[in-house]
Structures are given as C-alpha cells and as structure tokens.
Amino acid sequence: MSEPLLSVRGLRAKVDGEDGEILRGVDLDVQRGEVHALMGPNGSGKSTLAKVIAGHPAYEVTAGEILFEGEDVLELEPDERSRAGIFLAFQYPAEIPGVSIANFLRTAVNSRLAEGEEMDVFGFQRTLTEKMEMLKMDPGFAARYVNDGFSGGEKKRNEILQMAVLRPALGVLDETDSGLDIDALKIVASGVNRLSEADEALGVLLITHYKRILNYIRPDRVHVMMAGRIAESGGASLADKLEAEGYDWLHRAVAAV
Amino acid sequence: MPRNETITELGLDEYKYGFVTEDKPVFKAVPGLSEDIVRQISHHKEEPQWMLEFRLKALEVYYSKPMPKWGGDLSKLEDTLDEIYFYLKPQDQMERSWDDVPQEIKDTFEKLGIPEAERKALAGVGAQYESEMVYHSLKEQWEEQGVIFESIEDGLAKHPELFRQYFSTVVPTHDNKFAALNSAVWSGGSFVYIPKGVKVEIPLQAYFRVNAERMGQFERTLIICEEGAEAHYIEGCTAPVYSTDSFHSGVIEIVVKKGARFRYTTIQNWSNNMYNLVTQRALVHEEAKMEWLDGNLGSKLTMKYPSCYLVGERAHGEILSIAYAGDGQHQDTGGKVIHAAPNTTSQITSKSISKGLGRSSYRGLCKVYDGAEGAKSNVECDALLLDETSRTDTYPYIEIDENTASIGHEATVSKVGDEQLFYLMSRGLDEAEAMAMIVRGFIEPVAKELPLEYAIELNRLIELEMEGSVG
Incomplete structure (x- = not known):
C-alpha cells in the first residue's frame, strides 16, 4: 500500500505565545478514498487539529509532523497547503464583505493555475452553477458577498460549495453539521457523499460533536479525541457506542492511563 | 479637534507613476x-x-x-x-x-x-x-x-x-x-x-x-x-x-x-x-x-469635503467617498450636507483605508435649519486599517435646529483580520492577493457606482499603493 493521504505523527501544538499544549501527541492516518470521523467532547482539541492541518498562524507546532501525500507540510503557508490539495471547511467561516462568492471562487481556482493562466469565465460559471444545483442553492447565491449576513446553514453550505469547486484531495470538515437543521444537514451530507462518489480518491476527515451526521455519511473509521490525543479508534460501530454510552467510559479509560 | 501632529515622512511610498515629461512652458x-x-x-x-x-x-x-x-x-x-x-x-x-x-x-x-x-x-x-x-x-x-x-x-x-x-x-x-x-x-x-x-x-x-x-x-x-x-x-x-x-x-x-x-x-x-x-x-x-x-x-x-446645500423642498444630496492614506499621508475628508428646506434628504457614505504611518480622518457636517421639517440624513463611515501603525479618526459635527429631523450616524473601524486572511489563504490565495481582495471588497459599495474603467483604475491604483504592504 502506498503512503497515506494524510499522516499525522506525534503532533503537539499550542496557541502561539501561550503555555499549555492543546494537542499532546496526535497520531492519525487517513488513506485515499476513506472517510474518517473525529469525535470527542468540547475542548478535546478537534478543531485545533483541523486548523493546524490547514496551517493557521495562531498555532505553534512544538513537536511531530504532518505528512500530506508523503510530504511534510509544516513549513508550508496556508495557501500553499490549499493549492497542494488540503481543504478546510470552517466551523466559523470569516465574512468578506464586498467580495462575491463567484469572484472569490474564480480567484481561488485561478490561484491553482500556472502564472498568467486563467480559467475560462464561462467554463467556470458552468461548474459553479452545477455545484450550486447539487447543493440546492439559489442561483443568486453566487452574487452574494462571501458569508456576509449568511445564516448558519448558508455558511456551511457555502463551505461545501467551495470544496466542490476546488476539488481537494483531502477535505477536513470542522463541525460542518453544527447549527444545521435536519433538512440542511441532509443536503450538506449528500453533497459530501456525491463528492466522494465523484472522486474515489477523496479523503475526508469529518470532525463532529454529534453522531447525527454519521447517519448520513458512513465513516470508514471513527476516532475519539480526548485531552489532545486520539483516545480510541474503531469502525463505524464506535460512533453507535458513543451515542449510547456518552464519553464517560473513555474519560475513565484515559484517566486510568 | 484633532491634535496638530507633524506627519512623519519616514518610509514614504514610492510613487508608482513618478515619471516626468520634459515641459516646455510658453x-x-x-x-x-x-x-x-x-x-x-x-x-x-x-x-x-x-x-x-x-x-x-x-x-x-x-x-x-x-x-x-x-x-x-x-x-x-x-x-x-x-x-x-x-x-x-x-x-x-x-x-x-x-x-x-x-x-x-x-x-x-x-x-x-x-x-x-x-x-x-x-x-x-x-x-x-x-x-x-x-x-x-x-x-x-x-x-x-x-x-x-x-x-x-x-x-x-x-x-x-x-x-x-x-x-x-x-x-x-x-x-x-x-x-x-x-x-x-x-x-x-x-x-x-x-x-x-x-x-x-x-x-x-x-x-x-x-x-x-x-x-x-x-x-x-x-x-x-x-x-x-x-x-x-x-x-x-x-x-x-x-x-x-x-x-x-x-x-x-x-x-x-x-x-x-x-x-x-x-x-x-x-x-x-x-x-x-x-x-x-x-x-x-x-x-x-x-x-x-x-x-x-x-x-x-x-x-x-464635498458639500450639498439642499435649498429646495425634497432636494436630495449624496456623498460617496473613498480615501486611501498611505505611509506619511493624511486624508482629512468627508462631506457636508446642509438641510435648508423641508423634506430634504441626504446620505453620506465614507470609506477610508490607512496603511503604515498613514492617517485618515472622516470630517463631516450635517446641519438642519429650523423649518426644514422632515429632513432626513444618514451618515455611514467605515475605516479599514491595514496594520498596527495606521490611524483613523472620526469628527462628525451635527447641528440640528429642527425637531422633526431624523439623523442617523454609524461609524465602524476594522482592521484586516487574521481570520479573514487565513480564510482566503486557506482557499489558495497568497497573502498579498488575500489582502487586496479584502480591500477591494471594502471599497466595493463605492467602486460599483463608478463607470467600469474607473473602477478598474481605482482598484489598480490601490493595489499599486499596497505593494509591499505584506510583511
């Protein structure tokens, strides 16, 4: 078997300028074409892991490595990681007033092309329209300013739209399900499923607090994060156990270590 | 009133159109x-x-x-x-x-x-x-x-x-x-x-x-x-x-x-x-x-300070402005609206961007004379700071002598946020592109009112001014 799509080894990280590690030795492999769910209680470090993978400047990696397609990405800027194929769907996407989604996405697509090259405007428009239909988005959505005045559900859908257009090799979805009603959740989940179907090599790291989304996106692997480490890994049934029994048994197990 | 500060001329931006054609004055x-x-x-x-x-x-x-x-x-x-x-x-x-x-x-x-x-x-x-x-x-x-x-x-x-x-x-x-x-x-x-x-x-x-x-x-x-x-x-x-x-x-x-x-x-x-x-x-x-x-x-x-003297009933005045204060520059701009007749209306929208040791001030006057019944005025001024050293001030002067007038004033100051930059960069834009996109978005409400070639020119000028603003 070739090297994993994503391989996190002994990763330790903290907020830049502060004491106290949030990630305390994370080990995690995601193979091409796999969907991994990362669960865990609030404050366990799930979102921090997502941001560190994407290269958020507020965090300092103190030890360990992140290999993406076998290459160490820790020295890469966030934009370089993005162009390499890592995509982070944000839990709280930033608002960029005055910049339309279409303009933003076209710029992002063009940033992947060679210097001086540009994607055909009409070709881009077709792609965008197609992806928006898939996510059941109103055609007028593309003209709206990025996340400006969006509802929680619109923001999350916009994140998946960007993933669909940018076609990364790895999608890290940070609590994409939170704040969604059941209809929106189904649309988002079916969008992710269709992306997986369209690209069999797509790897997904689905970070979630609740099992609910796993009723619609079946994970190949489930991991539970506790106090900055992966405390337990297993198949899809692990999520069922967490749903039924909560995290307490894991807390006790971690405390016993 | 603002303090009378000496403008520091350190690190003046190199002026990008700084060429000279030999002139032959008559x-x-x-x-x-x-x-x-x-x-x-x-x-x-x-x-x-x-x-x-x-x-x-x-x-x-x-x-x-x-x-x-x-x-x-x-x-x-x-x-x-x-x-x-x-x-x-x-x-x-x-x-x-x-x-x-x-x-x-x-x-x-x-x-x-x-x-x-x-x-x-x-x-x-x-x-x-x-x-x-x-x-x-x-x-x-x-x-x-x-x-x-x-x-x-x-x-x-x-x-x-x-x-x-x-x-x-x-x-x-x-x-x-x-x-x-x-x-x-x-x-x-x-x-x-x-x-x-x-x-x-x-x-x-x-x-x-x-x-x-x-x-x-x-x-x-x-x-x-x-x-x-x-x-x-x-x-x-x-x-x-x-x-x-x-x-x-x-x-x-x-x-x-x-x-x-x-x-x-x-x-x-x-x-x-x-x-x-x-x-x-x-x-x-x-x-x-x-x-x-x-x-x-x-x-x-x-x-x-472009001004509108609204002297006839139901007259309407609008002032939209963009100011860019680069290193060592002071933009003291804004607008004046004088409501001197009934049911007159006005809108001031001011956008400023400051960088380095640049400073932008919004200075606006809204005056409503006695008898200008039903006058309405709304002022919005937004300042964007590109870094820690730039400065912005707001000096709104409001003089109302008419009870039925309705005046709104809203001012915001924002700094190009790390979260905004990270968000755009996480989609593949490099830092300079991301910064330029945030600035373009900021001035969009005014730029979209310009004829296309002028809007493009304005964006281009601002991008030229911003070159080297990313550390």
Missing part, C-alpha cells in the same frame, strides 16, 4: 504670490475688467484670513506658497482635436496607461495639462442639444452673461482662505451648462495632469444643470512625484436646478508631496438630486 510667472502676479494672470487671459477686480478683491480676502488651525498640518504650507508658480501656460492656443495635441503630452497620457478614456471618444474630453486646457472636444450631438462644455476661460469669453450670473455664487470668495486664493489666481477647469430638460447620456469627462515642479494648480469649475436636466461629469487625475512640496487648491461650483439630477465623479491620485485643499459644493434646488463620488489617493495632506 509663459511662466515668477514664483510666489503678489498683486502683480494676479494682474499678469488676468491680463494674459484677456479677461474683462470685472474679473480682474474680482481677483484683486479675492487676494485681499486671502491675505486677511488666517491659516486654518483644524484638519491637517498646514504649518509648512506658507513656505511652500512662496516657492510655487501661480500660473503656467504651456501653449498659446487651445487644441481642438486629438491630432493637434503635442506628442509629448500624448506620451504623458500614454504612460498613465489610461488613454482609452480619451481615445474612445466616449465623451467630449477636456484634458487639462499645466493649468490650461490643451485638448477639448465635444460631441456634435451635445452641441445640438445646447450643452456647453468648455474650458473655464472659454466659458467666460464666450458666455459672459451666463458665466457672471453664476460664478462665485455657490462658493463665495470669503468662504475660506483657499477659496479666496483660488478666486485670486484660478486658471483652468471646466465650464458646463446643461439646458433645461436635456439628458446627457454619456458622462462628460475631463482629464488633467499636473506636471511642473513647484507648480500651483488652481482649477476652477462651474457647472449649471438647468431644470429637469441630467448629466454626469467625471474628472480623474494623477500626478508625478517631486522632491519639493506642491499645492493644489481647486474650487468646484455646481448649481442643480429644480428636478435636475447631477453626478460629479472625481478620482484624484496625487504625488505624496502634494497639499490638496479643495472646495467643492453644490446648490441643490427643489426635487433635484446631487451626487458626489469622490476618490482620494496620494497627496501629503488632502482636505476635501
């Missing part, structure tokens, strides 16, 4: 200001006696008024004024067609990269080069409609009665020290008359450029938009960089008659040694609508 007055200079200007322009007297009286007013103590730092301006030339005339004759324009001047336009604005012949283009109109053309259809679009000098010579009826009625000589100075030494500018009910579809464009070291620029523009008429006037300019201080002090007067609509658009991009002190004001009559769209880039200090 007549150059001695530097500095005097009664003799004023007489020479008037004589040279072959003006009627009343205008000479007007200029001389204005000079007295100018001498009698103290330097303003508010706004920006003008402490070094008096020295500057001793050194500049108050009048310069590159050619004796007005040019009528593009072919007659000297190659040297065409080269200057070419280097600016915006010759399309002239060449497309979208409109009658008046280009002001070194204080004087050198190129002026007017589409035949406008002449047929009775529209007058002349240099200010030709306006005075060819339409003396019309000119005298309105000249200096909107901005009187004694209005402020720099209006008085302009009144004494004005040279160049446009004279525009739109007859009753005439709708000018294509914008009237003037393009001018200051291009002689230490040269003062005192353009004067007078626009009369008659009842029910509609027009859009656009003026853009950019100046090369010089080592000594330079000075620009224009006066723009606009009369918008009953039911008329007028829009005045300016994009100014001065070299960063320029003092830019401009008085622009419109008198807005019953049910008329006036819009100022004002973009200020560059200069050492700009003090500019």
Whole structure:
C-alpha cells in the first residue's frame, strides 16, 4: 500500500505565545478514498487539529509532523497547503464583505493555475452553477458577498460549495453539521457523499460533536479525541457506542492511563 | 479637534507613476504670490475688467484670513506658497482635436496607461495639462442639444452673461482662505451648462495632469444643470512625484436646478508631496438630486469635503467617498450636507483605508435649519486599517435646529483580520492577493457606482499603493 493521504505523527501544538499544549501527541492516518470521523467532547482539541492541518498562524507546532501525500507540510503557508490539495471547511467561516462568492471562487481556482493562466469565465460559471444545483442553492447565491449576513446553514453550505469547486484531495470538515437543521444537514451530507462518489480518491476527515451526521455519511473509521490525543479508534460501530454510552467510559479509560 | 501632529515622512511610498515629461512652458510667472502676479494672470487671459477686480478683491480676502488651525498640518504650507508658480501656460492656443495635441503630452497620457478614456471618444474630453486646457472636444450631438462644455476661460469669453450670473455664487470668495486664493489666481477647469430638460447620456469627462515642479494648480469649475436636466461629469487625475512640496487648491461650483439630477465623479491620485485643499459644493434646488463620488489617493495632506446645500423642498444630496492614506499621508475628508428646506434628504457614505504611518480622518457636517421639517440624513463611515501603525479618526459635527429631523450616524473601524486572511489563504490565495481582495471588497459599495474603467483604475491604483504592504 502506498503512503497515506494524510499522516499525522506525534503532533503537539499550542496557541502561539501561550503555555499549555492543546494537542499532546496526535497520531492519525487517513488513506485515499476513506472517510474518517473525529469525535470527542468540547475542548478535546478537534478543531485545533483541523486548523493546524490547514496551517493557521495562531498555532505553534512544538513537536511531530504532518505528512500530506508523503510530504511534510509544516513549513508550508496556508495557501500553499490549499493549492497542494488540503481543504478546510470552517466551523466559523470569516465574512468578506464586498467580495462575491463567484469572484472569490474564480480567484481561488485561478490561484491553482500556472502564472498568467486563467480559467475560462464561462467554463467556470458552468461548474459553479452545477455545484450550486447539487447543493440546492439559489442561483443568486453566487452574487452574494462571501458569508456576509449568511445564516448558519448558508455558511456551511457555502463551505461545501467551495470544496466542490476546488476539488481537494483531502477535505477536513470542522463541525460542518453544527447549527444545521435536519433538512440542511441532509443536503450538506449528500453533497459530501456525491463528492466522494465523484472522486474515489477523496479523503475526508469529518470532525463532529454529534453522531447525527454519521447517519448520513458512513465513516470508514471513527476516532475519539480526548485531552489532545486520539483516545480510541474503531469502525463505524464506535460512533453507535458513543451515542449510547456518552464519553464517560473513555474519560475513565484515559484517566486510568 | 484633532491634535496638530507633524506627519512623519519616514518610509514614504514610492510613487508608482513618478515619471516626468520634459515641459516646455510658453509663459511662466515668477514664483510666489503678489498683486502683480494676479494682474499678469488676468491680463494674459484677456479677461474683462470685472474679473480682474474680482481677483484683486479675492487676494485681499486671502491675505486677511488666517491659516486654518483644524484638519491637517498646514504649518509648512506658507513656505511652500512662496516657492510655487501661480500660473503656467504651456501653449498659446487651445487644441481642438486629438491630432493637434503635442506628442509629448500624448506620451504623458500614454504612460498613465489610461488613454482609452480619451481615445474612445466616449465623451467630449477636456484634458487639462499645466493649468490650461490643451485638448477639448465635444460631441456634435451635445452641441445640438445646447450643452456647453468648455474650458473655464472659454466659458467666460464666450458666455459672459451666463458665466457672471453664476460664478462665485455657490462658493463665495470669503468662504475660506483657499477659496479666496483660488478666486485670486484660478486658471483652468471646466465650464458646463446643461439646458433645461436635456439628458446627457454619456458622462462628460475631463482629464488633467499636473506636471511642473513647484507648480500651483488652481482649477476652477462651474457647472449649471438647468431644470429637469441630467448629466454626469467625471474628472480623474494623477500626478508625478517631486522632491519639493506642491499645492493644489481647486474650487468646484455646481448649481442643480429644480428636478435636475447631477453626478460629479472625481478620482484624484496625487504625488505624496502634494497639499490638496479643495472646495467643492453644490446648490441643490427643489426635487433635484446631487451626487458626489469622490476618490482620494496620494497627496501629503488632502482636505476635501464635498458639500450639498439642499435649498429646495425634497432636494436630495449624496456623498460617496473613498480615501486611501498611505505611509506619511493624511486624508482629512468627508462631506457636508446642509438641510435648508423641508423634506430634504441626504446620505453620506465614507470609506477610508490607512496603511503604515498613514492617517485618515472622516470630517463631516450635517446641519438642519429650523423649518426644514422632515429632513432626513444618514451618515455611514467605515475605516479599514491595514496594520498596527495606521490611524483613523472620526469628527462628525451635527447641528440640528429642527425637531422633526431624523439623523442617523454609524461609524465602524476594522482592521484586516487574521481570520479573514487565513480564510482566503486557506482557499489558495497568497497573502498579498488575500489582502487586496479584502480591500477591494471594502471599497466595493463605492467602486460599483463608478463607470467600469474607473473602477478598474481605482482598484489598480490601490493595489499599486499596497505593494509591499505584506510583511
């Protein structure tokens, strides 16, 4: 078997300028074409892991490595990681007033092309329209300013739209399900499923607090994060156990270590 | 009132359009200001006696008024004024067609990269080069409609009665020290008359450029938009960089008659040694609508507050402005609306961007006179800081003498956020692109009101100014 799509080894990280590690030795492999769910209680470090993978400047990696397609990405800027194929769907996407989604996405697509090259405007428009239909988005959505005045559900859908257009090799979805009603959740989940179907090599790291989304996106692997480490890994049934029994048994197990 | 701070000139942005074309002035007055200079200007322009007297009286007013103590730092301006030339005339004759324009001047336009604005012949283009109109053309259809679009000098010579009826009625000589100075030494500018009910579809464009070291620029523009008429006037300019201080002090007067609509658009991009002190004001009559769209880039200090005097019932005034204060620059800009009639409405939207040691100030006045029942005014000013060292201030003055008036004021200051940058970068944009995109988005509400080629130019200018702003 070739090297994993994503391989996190002994990763330790903290907020830049502060004491106290949030990630305390994370080990995690995601193979091409796999969907991994990362669960865990609030404050366990799930979102921090997502941001560190994407290269958020507020965090300092103190030890360990992140290999993406076998290459160490820790020295890469966030934009370089993005162009390499890592995509982070944000839990709280930033608002960029005055910049339309279409303009933003076209710029992002063009940033992947060679210097001086540009994607055909009409070709881009077709792609965008197609992806928006898939996510059941109103055609007028593309003209709206990025996340400006969006509802929680619109923001999350916009994140998946960007993933669909940018076609990364790895999608890290940070609590994409939170704040969604059941209809929106189904649309988002079916969008992710269709992306997986369209690209069999797509790897997904689905970070979630609740099992609910796993009723619609079946994970190949489930991991539970506790106090900055992966405390337990297993198949899809692990999520069922967490749903039924909560995290307490894991807390006790971690405390016993 | 703000503290009078010395503007630090450390790390001045290199001015990107800082080239110089050799100039060949036909007549150059001695530097500095005097009664003799004023007489020479008037004589040279072959003006009627009343205008000479007007200029001389204005000079007295100018001498009698103290330097303003508010706004920006003008402490070094008096020295500057001793050194500049108050009048310069590159050619004796007005040019009528593009072919007659000297190659040297065409080269200057070419280097600016915006010759399309002239060449497309979208409109009658008046280009002001070194204080004087050198190129002026007017589409035949406008002449047929009775529209007058002349240099200010030709306006005075060819339409003396019309000119005298309105000249200096909107901005009187004694209005402020720099209006008085302009009144004494004005040279160049446009004279525009739109007859009753005439709708000018294509914008009237003037393009001018200051291009002689230490040269003062005192353009004067007078626009009369008659009842029910509609027009859009656009003026853009950019100046090369010089080592000594330079000075620009224009006066723009606009009369918008009953039911008329007028829009005045300016994009100014001065070299960063320029003092830019401009008085622009419109008198807005019953049910008329006036819009100022004002973009200020560059200069050492700009003090500019486009004004709408709403003197007729249901008159509407709008001021949209963008200011970019680069390193060492101070943009003191905003707007004034005077509600002097019932049910008048106004909107001020001001956007400023500051970088490095740049400083932008919003200074606005909203005055509602007693009896202006039902007047409504709304002010929105948003400041964007690109880094930790830039500065912004807000000075809103609100004077309300009418109980039924409704006034809104909203001010925001934001800094380009790390989360915004990270978000855009996580989609593949490098840091400079991400920064530029945030800034473009910030000015979008104003930029979208501009004609496309000007919006593109504005974005390009701001991007040039921002080069190197990412550490």
